[in-house]
Amino acid sequence: MTYDKIITGGTVHSDTSSFKADIGIKGETIVAIGADLKGTAKTEIINARGKDVIPGCIDVHVHLALPFCGTVSCDDFDSGSRAAACGCITMVCDFAIPGKDQTLEDAHRTWLKKSKGISAIDFSWHMAITNKRHIKEIPAFVERGLPTFKEFMIYESEGWNSDDAMLYATLEKVRRHNGMLLLHAESPRVLDLLIERAHTPAKMKKHGARLHAMTRPNFIEAEAIERAVHWCDVTGGRLYIVHMSTGEGCDIIRNAQSRGVPVLAETCIQYLTMTDERFKEKDGHLYACCPQIKKAADVKRLWEALEYGNEVSVISTDTCSFTREQKAMWEGDFTKIPMGLPGLDTMVPLVYTHGVRTGRLTINDLVRYCSTAPAIIMGMGHRKGRIEPGYDADIAIIDPKRTVKVDWKRLQSRSDWSPWQGEELGGFAHTTLCRGEYLVKSHRFVGKRGHGKLIPRMLPGA
Numbered sequence: 001m002t003y004d005k006i007i008t009g010g011t012v013h014s015d016t017s018s019f020k021a022d023i024g025i026k027g028e029t030i031v032a033i034g035a036d037l038k039g040t041a042k043t044e045i046i047n048a049r050g051k052d053v054i055p056g057c058i059d060v061h062v063h064l065a066l067p068f069c070g071t072v073s074c075d076d077f078d079s080g081s082r083a084a085a086c087g088c089i090t091m092v093c094d095f096a097i098p099g100k101d102q103t104l105e106d107a108h109r110t111w112l113k114k115s116k117g118i119s120a121i122d123f124s125w126h127m128a129i130t131n132k133r134h135i136k137e138i139p140a141f142v143e144r145g146l147p148t149f150k151e152f153m154i155y156e157s158e159g160w161n162s163d164d165a166m167l168y169a170t171l172e173k174v175r176r177h178n179g180m181l182l183l184h185a186e187s188p189r190v191l192d193l194l195i196e197r198a199h200t201p202a203k204m205k206k207h208g209a210r211l212h213a214m215t216r217p218n219f220i221e222a223e224a225i226e227r228a229v230h231w232c233d234v235t236g237g238r239l240y241i242v243h244m245s246t247g248e249g250c251d252i253i254r255n256a257q258s259r260g261v262p263v264l265a266e267t268c269i270q271y272l273t274m275t276d277e278r279f280k281e282k283d284g285h286l287y288a289c290c291p292q293i294k295k296a297a298d299v300k301r302l303w304e305a306l307e308y309g310n311e312v313s314v315i316s317t318d319t320c321s322f323t324r325e326q327k328a329m330w331e332g333d334f335t336k337i338p339m340g341l342p343g344l345d346t347m348v349p350l351v352y353t354h355g356v357r358t359g360r361l362t363i364n365d366l367v368r369y370c371s372t373a374p375a376i377i378m379g380m381g382h383r384k385g386r387i388e389p390g391y392d393a394d395i396a397i398i399d400p401k402r403t404v405k406v407d408w409k410r411l412q413s414r415s416d417w418s419p420w421q422g423e424e425l426g427g428f429a430h431t432t433l434c435r436g437e438y439l440v441k442s443h444r445f446v447g448k449r450g451h452g453k454l455i456p457r458m459l460p461g462a
């Protein structure tokens with residue numbers, strides 16, 4: 001067997017074990033794992049001695065160049081994929097959201113234009129169902145390798161919101177056609193009421209951006225998850241709760257799973273590393289995202305779920321970056337803050353630092369939550385999420401001794417601030433390969449714009 005590249009001497013980590021091995025790569029694929037693999041004169045040797053070698057991570061929740069909140073999120077497939085690669089991520093899943101009166105087919109075309117020939121890393125997207133007419137398009141998208149769909153319980157002003165009838169009908173449809181529904185779970189009517197009550201000049205003067213957090217108490221998420229779990233239970237349609245931020249959410253998911261309800265949940269790195277105390281800072285409005293970052297007790301409960309339970313299956317970023325100038329559009333009105341945070345550069349380093357280095361998680365847990373589980377759950381587990389012969393050569397190498405102080409100026413994201421500015425983090429990529437091609441070499445991005453491909457997906461059970 002001849003190899004184009006051999007990664008030698010590193011410690012290879014899967015979701016369940018760690019072992020010393022060499023990795024042989026030919027073209028885009030891993031073709032061998034073993035001791036002392038031998039190359040030819042043409043084989044490139046990548047020395048990983050003393051380093052952690054993990055499967056490329058997969059962020060299944062990003063919004064790149066998304067028209068939202070009266071502006072467009074500032075990271076697109078160019079900057080977003082560069083940021084991802086430097087943070088050990090080799091594939092992202094975005095959300096293709098139809099505009100007013102558009103079909104899913106229209107949205108698919110728009111997202112192809114945004115990504116193909118631009119993204120340095122592999123990609124796919126979940127199709128957003130924003131109108132009941134979209135439900136009949138579901139089977140065709142499952143067939144063509146896009147088997148995951150998204151609904152939002154909120155965002156009426158964007159024209160994206162679903163009601164219970166749409167949720168129910170979508171779950172029925174995905175059950176029949178082997179798809180899965182991803183859900184933004186926040187209770188819209190009570191949330192609207194709380195916002196309306198808080199939206200007075202006097203309250204806005206007194207509390208400023210803190211009202212964004214104050215109008216989203218935990219029960220707003222909990223009630224929505226509870227209701228969605230009910231529709232999941234009665235229809236049998238697979239449900240995945242995105243960006244779960246509360247301890248109550250964890251309890252509801254655990255309880256539902258123990259009854260055999262086919263529901264899974266992801267959390268995001270912001271819910272594991274920050275609390276709403278951030279709103280007390282001078283530029284507190286920057287932290288507005290949706291759902292809101294919560295309390296210390298929620299952070300603790302989410303980490304416990306990752307350490308001991310199954311109620312959280314995936315860690316993602318929900319990247320939706322806005323610059324300071326974009327965030328300034330709020331002008332003192334908490335309902336006008338563009339909602340979302342940057343995160344692709346820093347997610348894996350944050351899990352590595354707050355999880356692995358503290359001993360809360362093993363590096364195998366990191367691989368599970370950031371690579372293997374998202375690959376399996378989203379339907380690309382047959383080629384991504386593992387370092388095994390036959391799998392795509394998507395690999396990240398981390399120098400465990402290296403720590404970097406986060407400075408947004410040195411990140412690839414176009415955001416001109418970072419929620420983690422000044423934090424000392426390990427876990428940035430020394431080397432990243434995506435299908436055998438270098439994206440990062442000696443901590444520097446060297447990838448090619450347009451290397452990324454749309455990866456067809458098929459959910460387990462088909």
Ligand code: URP
Nearest residue numbers: 184289290318320339340
């Ligand atoms: O604040 C966020 N998360 N913005 C992106 C849209 C969403 O709800 O995921």
Ligand code: ZN
Nearest residue numbers: 184243290291
């Ligand atoms: Zn959302």
Ligand code: ZN
Nearest residue numbers: 061062063318
């Ligand atoms: Zn999102």
